[in-house]
Amino acid sequence: MSTLHQTKLVHNFNSGPSVLPKEVFEQASNAILDFNNTGLSILEIGHRTSLFEAVLNEAISTLKELMKLDDEHEVLFLHGGASTQFFQVPMNLLDDNETAAYLDCGTWGTKAIKEAKLFGNVDMVASSKDRNYTYIPKGYAIPSTSKYFHYTTNNTIEGTQMHAIPETNVPLIADMSSDILSTTLDFNRFSLIYAGAQKNIGAAGVNIVVVKKDILGKVSRKLPSMMDYRSHIENGSMLNTPPVFAVYVCMLTLRWLKQLGGITEIEKLNDIKSKLLYDTLDSLPIFRPKVDKEDRSKMNVVFVIDNPELEKLFLAECKENGMVGIKGHRTVGGFRASLYNALPLESVQALTELMKDFAHKH
Amino acid sequence: MSTLHQTKLVHNFNSGPSVLPKEVFEQASNAILDFNNTGLSILEIGHRTSLFEAVLNEAISTLKELMKLDDEHEVLFLHGGASTQFFQVPMNLLDDNETAAYLDCGTWGTKAIKEAKLFGNVDMVASSKDRNYTYIPKGYAIPSTSKYFHYTTNNTIEGTQMHAIPETNVPLIADMSSDILSTTLDFNRFSLIYAGAQKNIGAAGVNIVVVKKDILGKVSRKLPSMMDYRSHIENGSMLNTPPVFAVYVCMLTLRWLKQLGGITEIEKLNDIKSKLLYDTLDSLPIFRPKVDKEDRSKMNVVFVIDNPELEKLFLAECKENGMVGIKGHRTVGGFRASLYNALPLESVQALTELMKDFAHKH
Numbered sequence: 001m002s003t004l005h006q007t008k009l010v011h012n013f014n015s016g017p018s019v020l021p022k023e024v025f026e027q028a029s030n031a032i033l034d035f036n037n038t039g040l041s042i043l044e045i046g047h048r049t050s051l052f053e054a055v056l057n058e059a060i061s062t063l064k065e066l067m068k069l070d071d072e073h074e075v076l077f078l079h080g081g082a083s084t085q086f087f088q089v090p091m092n093l094l095d096d097n098e099t100a101a102y103l104d105c106g107t108w109g110t111k112a113i114k115e116a117k118l119f120g121n122v123d124m125v126a127s128s129k130d131r132n133y134t135y136i137p138k139g140y141a142i143p144s145t146s147k148y149f150h151y152t153t154n155n156t157i158e159g160t161q162m163h164a165i166p167e168t169n170v171p172l173i174a175d176m177s178s179d180i181l182s183t184t185l186d187f188n189r190f191s192l193i194y195a196g197a198q199k200n201i202g203a204a205g206v207n208i209v210v211v212k213k214d215i216l217g218k219v220s221r222k223l224p225s226m227m228d229y230r231s232h233i234e235n236g237s238m239l240n241t242p243p244v245f246a247v248y249v250c251m252l253t254l255r256w257l258k259q260l261g262g263i264t265e266i267e268k269l270n271d272i273k274s275k276l277l278y279d280t281l282d283s284l285p286i287f288r289p290k291v292d293k294e295d296r297s298k299m300n301v302v303f304v305i306d307n308p309e310l311e312k313l314f315l316a317e318c319k320e321n322g323m324v325g326i327k328g329h330r331t332v333g334g335f336r337a338s339l340y341n342a343l344p345l346e347s348v349q350a351l352t353e354l355m356k357d358f359a360h361k362h
Numbered sequence: 363m364s365t366l367h368q369t370k371l372v373h374n375f376n377s378g379p380s381v382l383p384k385e386v387f388e389q390a391s392n393a394i395l396d397f398n399n400t401g402l403s404i405l406e407i408g409h410r411t412s413l414f415e416a417v418l419n420e421a422i423s424t425l426k427e428l429m430k431l432d433d434e435h436e437v438l439f440l441h442g443g444a445s446t447q448f449f450q451v452p453m454n455l456l457d458d459n460e461t462a463a464y465l466d467c468g469t470w471g472t473k474a475i476k477e478a479k480l481f482g483n484v485d486m487v488a489s490s491k492d493r494n495y496t497y498i499p500k501g502y503a504i505p506s507t508s509k510y511f512h513y514t515t516n517n518t519i520e521g522t523q524m525h526a527i528p529e530t531n532v533p534l535i536a537d538m539s540s541d542i543l544s545t546t547l548d549f550n551r552f553s554l555i556y557a558g559a560q561k562n563i564g565a566a567g568v569n570i571v572v573v574k575k576d577i578l579g580k581v582s583r584k585l586p587s588m589m590d591y592r593s594h595i596e597n598g599s600m601l602n603t604p605p606v607f608a609v610y611v612c613m614l615t616l617r618w619l620k621q622l623g624g625i626t627e628i629e630k631l632n633d634i635k636s637k638l639l640y641d642t643l644d645s646l647p648i649f650r651p652k653v654d655k656e657d658r659s660k661m662n663v664v665f666v667i668d669n670p671e672l673e674k675l676f677l678a679e680c681k682e683n684g685m686v687g688i689k690g691h692r693t694v695g696g697f698r699a700s701l702y703n704a705l706p707l708e709s710v711q712a713l714t715e716l717m718k719d720f721a722h723k724h
Binding site: 009010012014015016017018019020025026028029030032033038039040041043044045046047079080081082083084086087091111114115118196198203204205206222223224225226227239240241242243244245246249322324325 | 611
């Protein structure tokens with residue numbers, strides 16, 4: 001079956017769900033037929049068995065190790081995606097009469113703000129909406145009375161990325177869905193980090209939450225058990241039946257990253273991949289990157305061709321050459337190449353060669 | 363790899379996650395390496411592609427067909443398990459000053475009641491707690507002023523099952539997690555049905571909600587987008603990234619059930635399986651079923667041996683004979699054999715033979 005997979009060479013630039021390591025696909029495929037020689041599929045094992053406990057424990061401990069988290073930070077694997085966190089965060093942390101600071105630098109930040117307003121006051125400290133979110137706002141102040149400061153580290157749709165952690169004395173909360181584990185960061189500076197798994201951590205269907213315990217238990221509203229981070233901490237992410245297979249795929253992907261040398265090693269590869277693509281874009285006038293140079297994302301490279309006919313043609317050539325997921329988000333247009341951790345350098349090389357060839361012809 | 367799976371014969375009596383059809387495991391395993399000859403894994407395809415749309419549409423239409431749902435009922439595939447529905451139901455349907463009627467006939471019903479109390483008043487119309495939930499309460503009245511009536515159709519832990527739909531003029535809401543699609547029911551009589559997939563529908567990590575549109579939009583509280591059934595209906599279960607693989611496994615399992623002849627056919631097999639096991643239990647005095655005869659579950663057969671030493675011995679013999687998941691829930695003790703749709707008759711035959719042999723020896 002592996003052979004089948006090899007016969008058709010595909011370069012997967014999907015923005016998420018997205019490419020995962022080949023080894024992960026192979027191991028996951030085998031585990032569906034026979035998990036660890038138990039004669040059982042990973043899909044039919046009980047979640048309260050030592051079989052699954054080992055999977056969950058390895059996923060948690062590997063994530064802690066990769067992120068170098070201290071003991072004040074808990075790692076949770078929860079149902080729902082980042083969109084669930086948009087409301088679960090303020091529901092747990094923001095009382096009706098309190099104010100949280102939010103940065104509006106893209107589609108996901110805007111959605112997070114909308115949900116937060118259901119639970120308390122939102123102070124939008126800055127926005128890059130004026131230029132269609134093609135840059136990261138700078139020079140704004142975060143009031144020290146804010147309950148917390150929330151931002152999106154990487155804007156999957158618009159192709160911008162925050163390259164430094166904002167300085168503030170209030171608890172930091174970040175949606176890291178599309179760049180978690182891709183670049184070294186002092187993760188301990190955050191009070192809460194969340195990320196849908198389907199970009200750098202695994203497949204769709206599970207959400208990673210890293211939370212510092214000291215921020216919990218301070219709101220006056222009563223929380224449904226499934227929404228209360230404390231219930232999940234107490235129950236070790238097993239308050240109810242977890243998404244077993246999705247957690248398993250995370251564990252395999254995290255194990256792969258650890259064996260590769262962790263975040264510092266993958267960051268080197270990510271730098272090479274994104275530099276190659278941006279350098280190519282900058283050298284070929286036919287292509288135009290859409291965002292400010294200093295705010296470019298290393299995960300999602302967004303660009304256009306200022307000629308609709310040529311755009312169509314380039315898209316067709318990408319397709320002919322086995323490149324998928326290269327079309328830009330419908331709200332932005334043009335192209336987007338997502339260069340997540342598991343995307344091989346060869347895929348970026350294939351794309352840049354095609355771009356040079358295309359620029360040469362037109 | 364198929365061969366590997368065959369070499370170790372396992373009878374999987376897990377209560378959930380639980381056994382799925384062998385064909386589903388094989389197809390899912392292949393799709394992780396190469397989904398529909400795309401050269402892509404099912405884990406790396408975009409959810410807003412025609413590839414995944416076809417999967418989701420087939421899952422929805424097959425479920426509608428199997429349940430014979432009318433056009434007033436919408437089918438949703440949502441994140442989270444039934445535990446999320448415990449609070450999402452009252453959050454969407456019950457205002458602070460309103461009262462909903464709940465039946466307390468087991469662990470899950472009790473949990474649903476706890477969550478509902480966060481949103482409005484709960485009128486617990488009856489409970490079988492007095493005898494440790496070993497029967498289904500009868501003869502209770504459901505006030506016609508109740509906003510809705512909620513009950514659990516099958517009690518996975520205690521091993522009881524409601525064999526008829528309660529008569530009432532208020533909207534009916536049921537948690538069918540552990541017996542959905544196992545027995546013919548007029549599903550159109552319900553205003554809302556929910557079920558975690560990991561028993562009769564698929565793998566853990568997705569939740570099925572069937573909802574009649576006319577009950578929505580009547581509460582005064584503002585709902586987070588991800589909690590509002592209407593947002594999910596409007597977006598066809600694609601409000602955010604769905605749990606792609608979990609939905610795919612549902613689709614495969616639903617397709618299998620349809621090819622088998624649907625609910626009426628699987629019900630015949632379920633009747634044969636449960637009758638064989640209960641008849642065997644009734645014929646062997648060493649084993650004692652725990653629940654009232656008329657309320658016995660056809661999905662989860664709960665029984666004890668009134669001798670702790672023999673219980674241990676029987677459990678060991680089950681293990682030796684490749685039977686997994688036979689140990690009773692920690693709160694109930696003894697044994698539990700779950701006989702979900704995908705459990706082959708041969709597994710029940712193997713268990714009853716072992717029981718007869720064990721009774722003969724002791």
